[in-house]
Amino acid sequence: MQSAVKRYYNINKIFMSKIGGWPTQSIFIKIFLSTVISTFIFSLAFLEFVQLTKTWRTITQDCECLIMLLVVIIGGIKLFTLVLSNKNIKRLLSLIDYHWRIFTHSLETQILHDYAIVGRKMTISYAFVIYILMCFFLLIPVMPLLLNIVKPLNKSRPYKYLFDIDYGFDREAYYYPILIYTYLTTIMNISILVIVDTSYMMFVQHACSLFAAIGHRLENITSDLNSEKNNRFVKDVQLTYNQRNLEDCIQYDNDDEIYHELVLVLWKHQISIEYVCFLDSSFTLYSFTLLFITIIIISFLGMQILSLLNHKEEMIRYIAMCIGSFLHLFVLNYPGQRIMDHSTDIFQKAYNMLWYKMSRRSTRLLSILLHRCFVPCTLTAGKIYVLSMANYASMVQASMSYFTTFSSLN
Template structure:
């Protein structure tokens, strides 16, 4: 287990260890890291709550406050999915270890390797993308200070803050302390998001690799069957010897179909466990994501004449759409790969099989008739079609909020 985990999932292990979410970590770090994260998130949420209570106006005028509330709530859900899901994550990792010990055919190993490497590359891509957006977001606040040095004016430019919160003291006097707190909170928040979502991606990739491995065995089986010639036995064998060769072939096909059915059952069990572990949290993520997109669009619209501040929220908007995509794309992958099993089983030359083999093939076709899905709270199927639907709903909600101005 340790060898392939270090080879394929070491990035995910390091990210999860940063937030105390890796099952193999010692208990002290599992308690310390989430506690620190919860405290940091609480400080941001509490300070924002104080500000909005002191100077409540309207939802459009206090849009940035509501954006921060949504982000804080999302942070709590993310850390909860780590703390409350440790047992399920550990079980998923143990099941993956079991799969690497039972999917031992050379073709299966190669497929699982390819998908694990692809999952690693996707993780790196999202890490680079989200941290780049974070750097863009963090680069705006100190910009006036730099411009005052490089190109000074008759008066100092006003300071820009990452989060519009009430610190109950003079923010101008303690500007760099406030900026440091904002930076630490933002980095931890993004790290937590990437930790959970990248793990979700690689776990889904493993499920796709299992379906791909089963599908490849079906293709190899069909190729072997199609290579038979209808009159091959009659030409080369006589009497009982021909029957013996035919019986051996039927038995090999039958045993291969048993293995395929068993491994397909492992695929279904794994996807069900994955859906059970992340489904309810995904529903909350999607709802908050849609709220965040709508509020961010409102804030960008309000800052059209202040390009410098608007860039921060454009970066957040890109991140929100990216996060929504991350939630839906793995579900689409699972659907596509599980559907492929049905197509490949349907193409098997059943008329060349024995009766007992066709019965097994019928069971496989019945099981794969409906594709596997990942859901959000068992109410919403995660797919690219629904991703577009959710994006459209976010724009509709944005239009509704804008009409309140």
């Protein structure tokens, strides 16, 4: 990628490289990192599943085990999405590089830079919030150890664990190895969530920058049409024959310039649509699976929080997980809304153009652009569910409905 692109996407590159998801990494590094991480994740999933089969009673009583199992499954899905779809990731990155080479107008380049900076800030902010929430979850086992030092009792406080799992041996005898294992697994799982989500937001942010650049080019055409230069032919009716011919030539040249500008805009708009379609096809199954699982997790978390109202320390980590789940659901839907808004904005700007000052062939191109922009670009989950903020609200409502249903099963 170009040096400017590397400068803005270097954080995403570092993140993706940590789990073997960056396309230019060697095959050995990709296989090694993904194997180590998946071993940790699926070992925990196996232990949670075994624990669930041993102690299964009802949904409400085994809610904690179900939550942890689903969270680990989400981490595995995200890991395999990034690793197994590495060719698609490489293709998306190559398209970004291509776009930076064809959007060469100074205004377009500035817009791409501005959106890349915003995307970088979004990556940092999202990672910061998720890791802060993770810290609340990781503090639970450490609290008794800290209290034994700060406020000691006549006897040591009992150990607390991140996951209530039967490892097949005495947990207290191997408390610290278990603690290290669960910490590493949790950090890996959360890191995968952050890396894949921020990569997804990066790709969507670039798509928004393409539509924004095209919209500004349309505004420039409008300003040119409304300028004094393009209206000279209506100012003086008392023109000589030669002057009239000269004005006709100037007007023809202006129409020719506008026509070629519209051709360029249509070409770039088609390229942007193709990029969004490929992005949608690359993440549609991923989005559909995660939406369903996240809604179930939010419902279980609500049940778990209600059952721990008298245990404030335990309740804190589930509140943090609930906030993180809502944030994750928001991240899945908000990028789709941004693409819808930016693609619709092109229709508004093209509609407001001074078409009556254009030549016939220019207005034909404008009508093609209006027809294509009438239906906004969207990101979907499974090709059946449009990701948007309106549907985000319906998903939150659905999770509350599932929460009520599961609670009634107690």
